[in-house]
Amino acid sequence: MLVALGLALGFLSACNQYQPPAETAEPEASTTPNLPGPNLIALSDSNVAALLTPYLQQYPADEVIIRTRHGNMRVRLYDDTPVHKANFLLLARRGVFDETVFNRVVKGFAIQGGRGENRTVRIARYRLPPEFQAQRFHKRGALGMARYDDDENPDRRSSSTDFYFVQGEKLTPDQSRQMAGRSLTPEQVRTYASVGGVPALDGKYTVFGEVVEGLDVIDKIAAEPVDPYKWPLKDVPIKIEVVEK
Template structure:
């Protein structure tokens, strides 16, 4: 699925202006310049409850995220973009993915990222950036594939990578995607699916659309309940050869419920 990311060898863009100051020496009678006023200190962001992102590992992620999810629950978020907002419901029966998403959202990680892989008619993926400053460890999430959750249009799932070295199909900790997909006949949907679809799922794929070939392969842990048209707008953005939108589509996430 989403295993192709912008190559690590790409340079990180940084912009700076080199200021060269010249000190002019005058006579001893010259009036000294006024003393500079110190710039006000930038207010420190209050600490966000939950485990430190640098402390999470494959060995402890499940325990820490389970505890966090119970202590700091949430069920709906709004994903703000320059093309509109997506209101997203998170599923209770995928507790690890849900808690991880809420933790990273509250810590501000996603606010420093963009939609970095856009495939029209398929899905839009976010969670990466060339300018992220918040440090976090590398860890994975165990799959929480549920038969009732499928890749209909608007489904929220978690990507993964390195399948050859990832036999357990562990999810990424930050690379999420929203399904766009296309409308399919029941025959087409069932032929593409990796499992037996219910009558209701076949009807949804026919009337709403989606990508049934991903069913049973990736964890779906939420769905868009408002703003489906925003997915189409993002999917229509011009992209570079690596499917990265030529004009960044930034992300800001608020927990609303």
């Protein structure tokens, strides 16, 4: 299990090595100037928190519906990870994720999406500051953001587009503590035993939401046959609808 876990950790860490061409091109005039919120080609590491915080206050929402050919997932976004929450809502409303697929699948670990080969919505390359919260951990159904590994990204900033859902597996208390490499709260031990998850990811990747309906969709996507790069042989397109207040 530990060898497989090590390979799977790389699956999340390498996300930004394959940015789509639209994110690396020179910025051009926004094609959606009248839409509320920040211009997607103006976002950067240095201004993303300052721009997204007022956006979330002005255009709040708590849930999204993720539609796939395997069914729908209703996802609650956490208030205590406001930058990640605001970024996800902004990109969902702008249709960024609607041109993407689940592009990396590791059964028993996680399904990762947010990458598309034919994205037309222009977006700058930027990252999000980490928002680690002790009470937000990698239980089954958790929503997190992928990132570069620590050597290239010592601040552990998250990708702006590459997200993942945890599948994981049920673990005994000893297994979850060993995998975590640290002490766990009684709630975490109970959850990893009864629901499952991947405690080795805690404190390394920002968890900013969780599936509240449609957990079985994760299992269905995780069961898809994949190529050597863990990309499903048959694309699993993504459509995201914000549940507006």
